[in-house]
Amino acid sequence: MAPYLRDWRGRYQGSARCVVRPGNAGEVAAVVRACVDARVPIVPQGGNTGLCGAATPDASGEAVVLSLQRLNRVRAVDPANNTITVEAGCTLVAVQEAAAAVGRLFPLSLAAEGSCLIGGNLSTNAGGVQVLRYGNTRALTLGLEVVLPSGDLWDGLRGLRKDNTGYDLKQLFIGAEGTLGIITAAVLRLFAQPRATATAWLAIPSPAAALAVLTRLQAAFGELVSACELVSDVALQLVLQHIAGSNAPLAEASDWYLLVELSGGGDDAMLQAGLADCLGEAIAAGEVSDAALAQSGEQAKKLWALRENIAEAQKREGFSIKHDISLPISGIPDFVAAADAALAEAFPGIRCVTFGHVGDGNLHYNQSMVDQADNARLIAGQGAVDRLVHDLVTAAGGSISAEHGIGQLKRDDLARYRSPVELATMRALKQALDPLGLMNPGKLL
Amino acid sequence: MAPYLRDWRGRYQGSARCVVRPGNAGEVAAVVRACVDARVPIVPQGGNTGLCGAATPDASGEAVVLSLQRLNRVRAVDPANNTITVEAGCTLVAVQEAAAAVGRLFPLSLAAEGSCLIGGNLSTNAGGVQVLRYGNTRALTLGLEVVLPSGDLWDGLRGLRKDNTGYDLKQLFIGAEGTLGIITAAVLRLFAQPRATATAWLAIPSPAAALAVLTRLQAAFGELVSACELVSDVALQLVLQHIAGSNAPLAEASDWYLLVELSGGGDDAMLQAGLADCLGEAIAAGEVSDAALAQSGEQAKKLWALRENIAEAQKREGFSIKHDISLPISGIPDFVAAADAALAEAFPGIRCVTFGHVGDGNLHYNQSMVDQADNARLIAGQGAVDRLVHDLVTAAGGSISAEHGIGQLKRDDLARYRSPVELATMRALKQALDPLGLMNPGKLL
Numbered sequence: 001m002a003p004y005l006r007d008w009r010g011r012y013q014g015s016a017r018c019v020v021r022p023g024n025a026g027e028v029a030a031v032v033r034a035c036v037d038a039r040v041p042i043v044p045q046g047g048n049t050g051l052c053g054a055a056t057p058d059a060s061g062e063a064v065v066l067s068l069q070r071l072n073r074v075r076a077v078d079p080a081n082n083t084i085t086v087e088a089g090c091t092l093v094a095v096q097e098a099a100a101a102v103g104r105l106f107p108l109s110l111a112a113e114g115s116c117l118i119g120g121n122l123s124t125n126a127g128g129v130q131v132l133r134y135g136n137t138r139a140l141t142l143g144l145e146v147v148l149p150s151g152d153l154w155d156g157l158r159g160l161r162k163d164n165t166g167y168d169l170k171q172l173f174i175g176a177e178g179t180l181g182i183i184t185a186a187v188l189r190l191f192a193q194p195r196a197t198a199t200a201w202l203a204i205p206s207p208a209a210a211l212a213v214l215t216r217l218q219a220a221f222g223e224l225v226s227a228c229e230l231v232s233d234v235a236l237q238l239v240l241q242h243i244a245g246s247n248a249p250l251a252e253a254s255d256w257y258l259l260v261e262l263s264g265g266g267d268d269a270m271l272q273a274g275l276a277d278c279l280g281e282a283i284a285a286g287e288v289s290d291a292a293l294a295q296s297g298e299q300a301k302k303l304w305a306l307r308e309n310i311a312e313a314q315k316r317e318g319f320s321i322k323h324d325i326s327l328p329i330s331g332i333p334d335f336v337a338a339a340d341a342a343l344a345e346a347f348p349g350i351r352c353v354t355f356g357h358v359g360d361g362n363l364h365y366n367q368s369m370v371d372q373a374d375n376a377r378l379i380a381g382q383g384a385v386d387r388l389v390h391d392l393v394t395a396a397g398g399s400i401s402a403e404h405g406i407g408q409l410k411r412d413d414l415a416r417y418r419s420p421v422e423l424a425t426m427r428a429l430k431q432a433l434d435p436l437g438l439m440n441p442g443k444l445l
Numbered sequence: 446m447a448p449y450l451r452d453w454r455g456r457y458q459g460s461a462r463c464v465v466r467p468g469n470a471g472e473v474a475a476v477v478r479a480c481v482d483a484r485v486p487i488v489p490q491g492g493n494t495g496l497c498g499a500a501t502p503d504a505s506g507e508a509v510v511l512s513l514q515r516l517n518r519v520r521a522v523d524p525a526n527n528t529i530t531v532e533a534g535c536t537l538v539a540v541q542e543a544a545a546a547v548g549r550l551f552p553l554s555l556a557a558e559g560s561c562l563i564g565g566n567l568s569t570n571a572g573g574v575q576v577l578r579y580g581n582t583r584a585l586t587l588g589l590e591v592v593l594p595s596g597d598l599w600d601g602l603r604g605l606r607k608d609n610t611g612y613d614l615k616q617l618f619i620g621a622e623g624t625l626g627i628i629t630a631a632v633l634r635l636f637a638q639p640r641a642t643a644t645a646w647l648a649i650p651s652p653a654a655a656l657a658v659l660t661r662l663q664a665a666f667g668e669l670v671s672a673c674e675l676v677s678d679v680a681l682q683l684v685l686q687h688i689a690g691s692n693a694p695l696a697e698a699s700d701w702y703l704l705v706e707l708s709g710g711g712d713d714a715m716l717q718a719g720l721a722d723c724l725g726e727a728i729a730a731g732e733v734s735d736a737a738l739a740q741s742g743e744q745a746k747k748l749w750a751l752r753e754n755i756a757e758a759q760k761r762e763g764f765s766i767k768h769d770i771s772l773p774i775s776g777i778p779d780f781v782a783a784a785d786a787a788l789a790e791a792f793p794g795i796r797c798v799t800f801g802h803v804g805d806g807n808l809h810y811n812q813s814m815v816d817q818a819d820n821a822r823l824i825a826g827q828g829a830v831d832r833l834v835h836d837l838v839t840a841a842g843g844s845i846s847a848e849h850g851i852g853q854l855k856r857d858d859l860a861r862y863r864s865p866v867e868l869a870t871m872r873a874l875k876q877a878l879d880p881l882g883l884m885n886p887g888k889l890l
Contacts, residue, residue, distance in 0.1 A: 080656050080775035081806070082663075103664075125609050133668075136607060139584065152866045161805040162581060162771045163844040164570050164620055166851060166859055166889055167871045171616030175609055192663040211525050218527075218637040219548075221710040223578075223668045264709075265666040266719070274711070328604045330525035360606040361526070399608040406611060414611055421597045425878070426612045432877035433870070444611055 004065045007056050008049050008115075012408060014057035016043070019065045025087075025145055025153055025184040028066065032182065033151030035064055041438045042066050044178035046120030047091065049112040051324075052407025054124065054177040054443045063441075068119045071184055074098045082190040083142060083159040088119025088183050095188065104190035107134035111308075119183050125175035127403030132359035133226040133263075134191065136403070137174065143187035144170040149180070149434035159187045172429070177405055178440040180433045194226075194263035198271040199300035200279060203254035203290040208333040210258050210358050212287040217260060220278045224271075227261035228359035229307050230332075235355045238313040239306050249292040249303060258288075258358070259307050261300075310355050310364075319379050320353065320368035321386070325393045326402035329361045335396050336363075342388055343367065349374055350385075362402040365389065390417065406444045414444070449510045452501050453494050453560075457853060459502035461488070464510045470532075470590055470598055470629040473511065477627065478596035480509055486883045487511050489623035491565030492536065494557040496769075497852025499569065499622040499888045508886075513564045516629055519543045527635040528587060528604040533564025533628050540633065549635035552579040556753075564628050570620030572848030577804035578671040578708075579636065581848070582619065588632035589615040594625070594879035604632045617874065622850055623885040625878045639671075639708035643716040644745035645724060648699035648735040653778040655703050655803050657732040662705060665723045669716075672706035673804035674752050675777075680800045683758040684751050694737040694748060703733075703803070704752050706745075755800050755809075764824050765798065765813040766831070770838045771847035774806045780841050781808075787833055788812065794819055795830075807847040810834065835862060851889045859889070 004019045006012065017040065022028045035042050041063040045055040057063040071087035074094070078084070079102045086095050092113040099106035108121060110128035120126075122144070126137045134140065143158040146169075156170055173181055204210055210230050217225045233255050240246050262271050272293060282288040294300035314320055327335050336354060343350050351370045356363040367385055369375045378385070390400045394417050406414050415423065423445075430437075430445055449464045451457065462485065467473045480487050486508040490500040502508040516532035519539070523529070524547040531540050537558040544551035553566060555573035565571075567589070571582045579585065588603040601615055618626055649655055655675050662670045678700050685691050707716050717738060727733040739745035759765055772780050781799060788795050796815045801808035812830055814820045823830070835845045839862050851859050860868065868890075875882075875890055 078773065078775050080660060081773040083773070125613075127607050127609075131607065135584075138613070139580075148866070148870065152869075154866045154870065155864065156867065158842060158844070159773045160771050160842075160844050160847075161774075162572050162576065162802075162807045162847040164572075164848055164850045165844055165846045165855075165863065166620075166867075167625075167874055168570075168583070168616060168620055169867065169870055171613060172874075175611075175613055180612075192667045194667060195665075215525060219710075220640075222637045222639060224710065265664075265669065326605050326607045328523065328526040328528070329606075330523050357607075362607045397603060397605075399603070399605050399610055401610045402605075402607040403609055405609045410610075418610065419600065421593070421599045422601065422611075422614065424597075425593065425599065425614055428877045429612055429617075429874070432873045 004045060004067060005057060007053060012053035012056035015059055015061035016057045016063050016065045017061065019067055021067045021070050023070045025071070025147065028147045028182055028184050029151050029153045031066055032147050032149070035438060036151055036436065039436065039438070040064055041441050043440055044068065044182045046088065046117035047112065047115045049116040050120060050124060050407060051404045052409040054405060054407030054440070055120065058442050066182065068117060075185065077102050078159065079104055081159050083187050084190055085157060085185065085187050086118055087185045088117060090118050092116050092118055092121055099190050103193060105193045106188060106190055108137060108140060118186065122174055122183050122186055123176065123178050124405040127362065129227065131357060132228060133223060140189045141170060141174055141186055142189060144173055144183055145185040146173050146181045146183050149436070149439045157185060157187050177407060177444045179430060179444050180439060196264060196266050196268045196271045197300065198262045198268065198275040199294040199303055200260050200275060201249040201292045201303045202258040202260065202279065202288045203250050204256045204258050204288055205254070206256060206333065207336050209287045210256065211329060211333065213258055213282050214359055216282055216287070217278060221262050221274070224262045224264040225359070226263045227259065229259040230356055230358040231257045231259060231307060231310070232354040234351065235310045235353050236306060238317065238353065239309045242313040242316040243309045246306060246309065250290045252290065254289060259303055314353055314366060318368060318372055318375050320366045321379065321382050323365040323389050324402050324404045325365055325389070325398055325400060326360065326362045327393065327396050327398035329358065331396045331398065332358060332361065332363065335392060339365065339389055339392050342392065343385070346388060347378060347385065350378065408443060411444065449490060449493070449512060450502060452498060457498035457501035460504055460506035461502045461508050461510045462506065464512055466512045466515050468515045470516070470592060473592045473627055473629050474596050474598045476511055477592050477594070480883060481596055481881065484881065484883070485509055486886050488885055489513065489627045491533065491562035492557065492560045494561040495565060495569060495852060496849045497854040499850060499852030499885070500565065503887050511627065513562060520630065522547050523604065524549055526604050528632050529635055530602060530630065530632050531563055532630045533562060535563050537561050537563055537566055544635050548638060550638045551633060551635055553582055553585060563631065567619055567628050567631055568621065568623050569850040572807065574672060576802060577673060578668060585634045586615060586619055586631055587634060589618055589628055590630040591618050591626045591628050594881070594884045602630060602632050622852060622889045624875060624889050625884060641709060641711050641713045641716045642745065643707045643713065643720040644739040644748055645705050645720060646694040646737045646748045647703040647705065647724070647733045648695050649701045649703050649733055650699070651701060651778065652781050654732045655701065656774060656777065658703055658705070658727055659804055661727055661732070662723060666707050666719070669707045669709040670804070671708045672704065674704040675801055675803040676702040676704060676752060676755070677799040679796065680755045680798050681751060683762065683798065684754045687758040687761040688754045691751060691754065695735045697735065699734060704748055759798055759811060763813060763817055763820050765811045766824065766827050768810040768834050769847050769849045770810055770834070770843055770845060771805065771807045772838065772841050772843035774803065776841045776843065777803060777806065777808065780837060784810065784834060784837050787837065791833060792823060792830065795823065853888060856889065
């Protein structure tokens with residue numbers, strides 16, 4: 001049972017009566033009914049790649065871990081409807097590949113895609129690198145099949161763009177982290193594969209300039225803007241230092257960079273020419289000081305690698321405190337300035353590694369000490385750092401969990417930062433659907 | 446009180462104790478608390494333009510009608526965050542205009558936009574003509590403020606693209622037709638205004654050809670495809686006959702037509718050239734027999750008028766039975782063939798006027814008798830026509846209400862066509878949030 005009792009990063013370790021591995025939705029329902037009869041709690045588990053401990057049982061050993069791994073069939077692909085019907089145990093990569101096999105794109109994409117399961121993506125409303133253009137997992141979902149806490153199977157596998165027939169039940173289960181039922185299958189949206197791409201790395205003077213560039217690009221290209229990633233020079237320097245084969249794309253360093261991508265119809269040359277024109281205007285307006293346009297897919301990959309290797313580079317330096325936060329996009333510049341200053345004052349010698357999906361308002365805002373010798377002390381006092389950051393996020397109208405969820409990790413934070421009315425309403429929903437409290441207890445609420 | 450007791454089409458007439466017109470969310474909450482104390486039901490009402498009677502009180506005279514008309518402030522516009530915060534009583538046109546004033550697009554658009562209120566659009570998850578590209582009202586909503594059935598005010602006015610902090614409560618109230626609480630304000634998404642448009646009217650041999658053209662356009666242009674409207678020749682001929690100034694766009698008639706539109710960045714000429722190329726390929730493939738490309742905004746408007754005047758032209762012929770249905774897009778050709786045949790057999794002399802947002806799978810499928818003298822008999826037996834159509838829709842995995850909702854009109858249909866598990870789950874939610882059953886009773890459930 002060991003792999004099922006511990007999350008992949010080894011942060012959470014639990015205990016369980018047993019692990020059950022049903023092979024279809026009917027067997028999931030039978031397990032749930034048996035657990036209801038015996039009043040035994042259930043911890044649904046997908047690929048076990050979550051970051052907040054939502055899929056790890058607690059230490060009591062009371063729970064049954066219900067793995068969805070064996071529900072791994074692609075039930076249907078309908079290219080004319082641009083939909084795919086998959087079971088919860090399909091890996092994200094399997095869903096992407098089944099879509100590609102019929103010339104379509106399933107746009108959800110994230111670091112764990114080879115091992116995470118789509119049921120987990122649905123239960124955590126996963127984000128990733130394509131949210132700016134295609135939305136999060138919720139926006140990609142048309143229908144669900146769910147085993148309810150009663151053991152009843154709800155067939156909501158509808159592949160419809162428009163359906164106003166009562167309460168939209170699927171919305172309840174998406175992002176509920178398995179606390180309201182067990183998602184066993186889903187109808188997901190597919191898209192035409194983009195034919196052309198244009199990618200550029202920009203030097204910008206400030207986060208405020210990132211917003212100006214984003215507004216300029218969206219005015220010119222609308223939804224063709226498929227990525228807008230902010231990278232601080234601190235983050236880039238870590239990558240250049242620790243990741244072999246990394247090279248700075250521009251001759252001179254800048255405090256901030258932006259990685260932007262357009263994708264759509266037409267051809268690469270046309271899209272790249274359009275991007276070059278638009279960036280020329282941004283340079284003239286002082287929003288961009290220098291720019292490198294990828295001239296090939298290979299060059300674009302190298303630019304993306306700089307962004308994607310930040311987490312790995314940071315890890316080579318030792319532990320860091322990570323914050324998965326979101327803000328109104330317009331609030332990012334003031335937040336970064338205020339939080340950087342407050343942290344520097346409260347924790348002298350602290351270093352902020354700031355990057356993220358600025359187009360979604362989603363920052364990865366990570367801290368460690370410049371002097372490695374002091375780092376253990378900072379990590380030990382993580383609670384104080386979190387509190388400072390999350391207080392400022394909340395004051396700015398932001399979220400303390402942009403894309404990773406709540407799980408065990410942020411359960412107390414949720415209780416702190418959400419209003420009594422909101423918490424009471426969430427509890428009323430939980431009570432209505434799971435009156436015995438057997439679905440993933442101790443998570444989220 | 447008369448205008449508040451009758452819907453705009455005069456189909457529903459009710460009675461009430463009184464009409465209250467609060468001026469802000471606090472006053473709405475006070476009214477709800479007073480009604481809770483007195484155990485008096487509440488019927489929330491927006492612009493009173495709904496099509497299913499959700500905003501009209503019943504005949505008992507027990508209810509208080511709560512009009513949102515006076516909550517009509519635009520609270521905030523944030524162009525850098527691409528959001529607008531509006532009160533429920535703003536007309537849809539007022540929201541569109543406030544967005545345009547800062548150079549942004551609020552894409553929700555429908556026939557009643559001058560008089561419907563955004564609170565009603567939210568409560569019915571309104572669709573309209575831009576869903577293919579921008580989604581329905583749900584997809585345009587980031588945050589809500591709601592007076593709960595308890596009288597508590599929930600402030601969920603967050604303007605965030607990513608927020609995974611527990612159950613996404615706003616989803617419950619969108620499309621709930623006022624049965625779970627009263628929406629008093631919302632944070633809505635804005636978009637860059639498209640710079641270029643290309644519009645064409647196509648003759649196609651069949652609904653199956655419409656799907657092939659849609660797939661071809663999306664492969665070439667992705668999300669730039671902003672409209673794909675199917676029109677039967679029966680529908681076009683009604684417009685040409687009854688609407689002054691209407692002209693057939695093509696020399697020869699065809700059984701079916703498609704009105705397609707691209708919109709995006711770049712300029713008109715480039716987009717129109719791209720569309721012409723793509724349509725040339727569609728003609729070569731036999732999917733399109735003839736095409737008229739709009740050469741100006743004026744010409745595009747005339748093409749759109751043909752589509753938009755169908756309902757009016759049909760009205761001039763007398764009453765008809767209307768169906769607001771949706772299907773998996775891939776199921777449309779078989780459905781139309783099967784339903785046309787079944788109706789012709791069951792109701793000899795019936796005429797189907799078929800048109801709709803084929804890109805969303807949403808058909809307007811309307812019936813009357815070819816011979817006007819027989820029409821009254823058909824209308825009197827509408828239930829049998831509805832049953833035949835809705836049975837076929839359900840068998841094809843479709844929805845009996847694509848964009849208009851349930852209200853009073855389809856309450857019995859919902860009970861017939863949704864599973865016991867789904868209905869029980871809806872009732873559990875209703876019971877959890879509104880245990881006294883005072884919020885818009887007799888609607889939806």
